[in-house]
Amino acid sequence: MKQIIIILSMLFAGQLVAQTKYETGMQKGLEQFAAVKSVEDMAAASAFFERIADAEKDKWLPYYYAAYANHLTGWMNPKADKDKVAEKSKDLLSKAEALERNAETYCMRQMIAIQQMTVDPMSRWQTYGTEAGNALAEARKIDAANPRIYLLDGQTLMNTPEAFGGGKAVAKKLFEKAVELFGSFKPASPIHPTWGKDQATQLLAACQ
Amino acid sequence: MFALSKQRAMKKSIIALLILVPFLAGAQVKITGSVKDHKGRILAGANIVVKGSYDGGVSDSTGHFSFKTYEKGKQVVVATNMGNKTVEQEVTIDTTIISIDFVLKEEISELKAVTVTAGSFEAGDKKKAATVLSSLDVYTTGGANADISAVVKTLPGAQQVGEQEGLFVRGGAGYEAKQFIDGTLVNNPFLASVPDIASRGRFAPALFKGTIFSTGGYSALYGQALSSALIMESIDIPDRSEVSASISALLLGAGLQKVAKDKKSSWGGNYGYTNLAAYFGIVKQQPEYFRMPDFHTADLNFRTKTKTGGMVKYYSTFGSSDLGLRRANIDDPTLKNAFGLNNLNWYHNLSWRDNLGNGWKMNLGLGYSIDVNKIDQQIQNQQNQKVTTGQPWIDNSNFNINTRSDLSQVKAVFDKRLSGISVIRFGGEYMYFYNRSTFNNFKALLPDHFKALFSEADLYITNDLAAKVGARFEHSSLINKANIAPRLSLAYKTGKGAQMSVAYGEFYQKPENTYLYSTTNFGYSKATHYIANYIKNTTLQTFRIEAFYKKYDGLVKTYPVMNNAGAGDAKGIELFWRDKKTFKGLDYWVSYSYLDTKRDFLNYPKELQPTFAANHTASFVMKRFISKINTGFNFTYSYATGRPYYNLQQSGAQFIIADQGKTMDYHNLGFSFNYLTSLGKAYAVIVGSVTNVLNSKQVFGYNYSYNGARKEAITPPAPQFFFLGVFLSWGVDRRQDAINNNL
Numbered sequence: 027m028k029q030i031i032i033i034l035s036m037l038f039a040g041q042l043v044a045q046t047k048y049e050t051g052m053q054k055g056l057e058q059f060a061a062v063k064s065v066e067d068m069a070a071a072s073a074f075f076e077r078i079a080d081a082e083k084d085k086w087l088p089y090y091y092a093a094y095a096n097h098l099t100g101w102m103n104p105k106a107d108k109d110k111v112a113e114k115s116k117d118l119l120s121k122a123e124a125l126e127r128n129a130e131t132y133c134m135r136q137m138i139a140i141q142q143m144t145v146d147p148m149s150r151w152q153t154y155g156t157e158a159g160n161a162l163a164e165a166r167k168i169d170a171a172n173p174r175i176y177l178l179d180g181q182t183l184m185n186t187p188e189a190f191g192g193g194k195a196v197a198k199k200l201f202e203k204a205v206e207l208f209g210s211f212k213p214a215s216p217i218h219p220t221w222g223k224d225q226a227t228q229l230l231a232a233c234q
Numbered sequence: 235m236f237a238l239s240k241q242r243a244m245k246k247s248i249i250a251l252l253i254l255v256p257f258l259a260g261a262q263v264k265i266t267g268s269v270k271d272h273k274g275r276i277l278a279g280a281n282i283v284v285k286g287s288y289d290g291g292v293s294d295s296t297g298h299f300s301f302k303t304y305e306k307g308k309q310v311v312v313a314t315n316m317g318n319k320t321v322e323q324e325v326t327i328d329t330t331i332i333s334i335d336f337v338l339k340e341e342i343s344e345l346k347a348v349t350v351t352a353g354s355f356e357a358g359d360k361k362k363a364a365t366v367l368s369s370l371d372v373y374t375t376g377g378a379n380a381d382i383s384a385v386v387k388t389l390p391g392a393q394q395v396g397e398q399e400g401l402f403v404r405g406g407a408g409y410e411a412k413q414f415i416d417g418t419l420v421n422n423p424f425l426a427s428v429p430d431i432a433s434r435g436r437f438a439p440a441l442f443k444g445t446i447f448s449t450g451g452y453s454a455l456y457g458q459a460l461s462s463a464l465i466m467e468s469i470d471i472p473d474r475s476e477v478s479a480s481i482s483a484l485l486l487g488a489g490l491q492k493v494a495k496d497k498k499s500s501w502g503g504n505y506g507y508t509n510l511a512a513y514f515g516i517v518k519q520q521p522e523y524f525r526m527p528d529f530h531t532a533d534l535n536f537r538t539k540t541k542t543g544g545m546v547k548y549y550s551t552f553g554s555s556d557l558g559l560r561r562a563n564i565d566d567p568t569l570k571n572a573f574g575l576n577n578l579n580w581y582h583n584l585s586w587r588d589n590l591g592n593g594w595k596m597n598l599g600l601g602y603s604i605d606v607n608k609i610d611q612q613i614q615n616q617q618n619q620k621v622t623t624g625q626p627w628i629d630n631s632n633f634n635i636n637t638r639s640d641l642s643q644v645k646a647v648f649d650k651r652l653s654g655i656s657v658i659r660f661g662g663e664y665m666y667f668y669n670r671s672t673f674n675n676f677k678a679l680l681p682d683h684f685k686a687l688f689s690e691a692d693l694y695i696t697n698d699l700a701a702k703v704g705a706r707f708e709h710s711s712l713i714n715k716a717n718i719a720p721r722l723s724l725a726y727k728t729g730k731g732a733q734m735s736v737a738y739g740e741f742y743q744k745p746e747n748t749y750l751y752s753t754t755n756f757g758y759s760k761a762t763h764y765i766a767n768y769i770k771n772t773t774l775q776t777f778r779i780e781a782f783y784k785k786y787d788g789l790v791k792t793y794p795v796m797n798n799a800g801a802g803d804a805k806g807i808e809l810f811w812r813d814k815k816t817f818k819g820l821d822y823w824v825s826y827s828y829l830d831t832k833r834d835f836l837n838y839p840k841e842l843q844p845t846f847a848a849n850h851t852a853s854f855v856m857k858r859f860i861s862k863i864n865t866g867f868n869f870t871y872s873y874a875t876g877r878p879y880y881n882l883q884q885s886g887a888q889f890i891i892a893d894q895g896k897t898m899d900y901h902n903l904g905f906s907f908n909y910l911t912s913l914g915k916a917y918a919v920i921v922g923s924v925t926n927v928l929n930s931k932q933v934f935g936y937n938y939s940y941n942g943a944r945k946e947a948i949t950p951p952a953p954q955f956f957f958l959g960v961f962l963s964w965g966v967d968r969r970q971d972a973i974n975n976n977l
Binding site for chain 1: 279285287288290291316370371773859861
């Protein structure tokens with residue numbers, strides 16, 4: 027009897043520990059991510075997520091965050107070679123996509139494409155602008171209630187001239203929708219993406 | 235009681251143990267070290283991890299890393315860095331600090347590898363590193379009027395020749411440069427030729443996703459061009475369906491492009507009508523037009539993706555043109571030369587590229603084109619009636635020529651990927667040229683079965699060193715001669731974004747039909763190219779310097795006998811600088827070409843600098859898009875030193891130079907603007923353009939009277955050309971268009 031209890035509890039505990047290892051690892055990563063103060067910190071956060079991802083092998087989230095953090099280094103460092111950063115972001119993201127393609131991964135595709143477009147917008151909007159637009163269209167097909175889709179779409183439109191259907195007025199509607207959706211948005215787990223609410227609120231205010 | 239408490243205590247200890255297990259497994263052990271590449275250069279940002287765990291670190295800017303791990307015993311430590319091969323190192327983790335120095339070899343990748351670039355300018359988005367001009371640039375180059383060749387003329391190597399169409403590259407004549415679409419030769423890339431006036435190219439820039447302007451040393455896949463190849467790759471499936479229209483005083487056009495819902499296929503067509511009557515009414519032309527230039531153009535396309543990731547594309551253009559112009563006769567000013575031209579051209583191109591699996595790729599091209607010209611040249615009196623003077627040198631200008639040239643061709647290229655990213659490529663082509671001409675009542679026929687076999691390899695020895703080695707075999711049934719042309723180029727990366735290339739190649743071309751109609755007892759003309767260049771590229775800046783030497787053999791002589799006894803050479807240095815970075819929102823490029831060339835060909839009495847070669851040519855192109863007013867302003871300034879001209883007169887058994895000189899320097903400032911807006915539901919672009927804004931006098935050469943007593947300058951039909959038009963399109967997702975710099 028005693029032995030059975032011990033074995034059972036050990037089995038149970040073992041499983042508990044295994045699960046916690048991933049979750050605590052991710053929690054630790056997200057804390058590290060939230061506390062980032064420099065480009066180096068951001069790159070370290072990306073590398074940490076990448077290590078979790080490589081160890082776990084079947085989880086898309088750590089690859090997603092690794093790609094996201096890496097993507098952000100491209101904006102944080104004004105001197106960064108954005109094409110090079112984007113190549114790495116894409117490499118990480120494609121590993122996430124190999125496990126699961128969802129609205130979040132498509133949103134990330136859009137962000138990476140926009141980053142590459144900004145290198146030389148006049149000659150790149152045709153390729154990267156289209157890539158970005160297609161990615162958001164795919165995201166919308168999968169989960170039209172994801173608030174980040176509207177945040178990203180709004181951001182793009184806010185910086186598009188009015189003559190081409192952009193401008194603050196059009197973007198405002200999208201930010202309103204994003205803020206509304208953020209209000210009711212429930213991530214699938216504590217470690218699923220939740221970012222963007224503050225950004226949407228700020229951008230909405232900037233559109234007023 | 236005791237038993238119970240013992241049990242409880244044990245439970246507690248089990249729980250404590252379970253919780254503490256991961257933490258009690260031992261103290262942390264530090265792992266440190268460094269990461270470098272095979273050349274000893276520091277690699278920052280490499281990720282080091284104890285395999286299977288989360289424990290690891292990142293190498294810092296000095297290449298060092300340090301982290302702690304709980305893992306024990308035999309473990310594998312892995313170092314990864316994008317662009318390098320991953321390295322694994324087995325270690326036994328005990329209690330002492332472990333130090334590992336990683337050396338990561340570079341991975342040979344298309345992204346980082348050097349590209350063989352000697353002699354070629356790549357335009358388009360395909361390869362980021364080599365991009366110099368994008369197809370958008372063709373539309374936004376001031377004064378180029380969306381003509382691909384006009385934009386190519388702003389690149390180093392090309393001459394500013396304004397009296398005839400064609401690209402005159404590095405001392406080569408216009409017919410020594412050939413154009414290719416999706417791998418197959420285009421027989422008549424320009425609108426029908428008019429004496430002393432350059433014609434536009436037939437193809438709209440929007441058709442192409444990339445253009446490579448090769449000024450020499452190009453791939454064994456292309457032949458029959460002594461000096462240059464303009465290689466154009468057509469677009470695949472467009473992003474969206476759209477309807478378009480263009481309106482101006484000169485032209486009216488409409489188009490439709492339909493993309494299937496699954497984006498796997500598309501079809502479309504365009505029609506355009508151009509008539510210069512109204513324009514010539516406002517802007518006076520020097521020749522007197524008795525048949526107003528009038529053009530119909532139509533095109534059709536169909537594109538579909540194959541199941542294996544390939545693509546089938548069909549493209550066809552139809553064009554017809556008609557014009558007639560009179561100029562004063564140079565020998566007798568009381569007479570006029572009346573030139574009438576009617577042209578019909580139909581071009582078809584079917585291409586199929588596909589993956590055959592196992593690293594094999596295939597490119598098939600089929601082409602058929604027909605070009606019919608009816609030329610009627612008359613000597614007329616002041617009443618515009620045809621006259622015969624009894625003086626043969628004047629009456630020679632009374633003639634009719636009807637020509638028809640057909641080209642049917644098939645080309646197959648197979649690619650096999652070798653180890654790494656090296657590729658071997660081989661294939662063949664067969665072309666059947668059928669040229670028929672009726673000069674007055676004299677009929678002539680020139681059929682040619684032309685075959686070629688070629689093979690080449692792109693060898694990437696390291697990321698820093700690449701070679702392209704190839705050879706081409708050709709046989710023409712018309713002249714019944716064969717040739718073998720070797721090609722070789724090497725590229726070496728000298729630093730970040732910097733590389734040096736050298737190229738060598740032999741190029742053969744059969745004589746032009748004009749001469750073959752007289753006799754087919756000809757061999758090939760031959761050019762041997764030696765090129766060396768240095769390029770420094772960053773994403774927004776390109777610097778390039780190139781030096782070349784070209785030797786010509788077997789050039790066509792027309793006097794004293796028709797043969798291949800001509801020869802010559804060309805050497806020069808060219809510079810190119812493009813910068814989108816220094817001035818925000820301003821994109822500009824500068825090109826300069828120095829050319830020193832002489833050749834003995836046609837009726838030249840000795841080696842002379844040909845009339846189509848200037849010693850110094852320079853262009854300055856500038857464009858600025860001002861987002862606030864949605865308008866782009868584009869300026870192009872081109873300069874060339876004077877070109878030589880000769881009056882070659884027959885004197886006894888030879889031609890002598892009766893008169894010679896150099897034309898005045900050439901200046902041309904072109905301007906255009908494009909205003910982007912919307913009209914109703916349509917996305918609209920209003921385009922205005924002027925050539926020769928400063929109204930500089932332009933002289934391209936001189937024509938001489940038969941006796942040499944009179945000479946007349948060859949000038950453009952009008953000093954300036956104006957264009958104002960509106961281009962409309964519907965159905966475009968406008969939000970993606972023209973996203974500006976602010977993002």
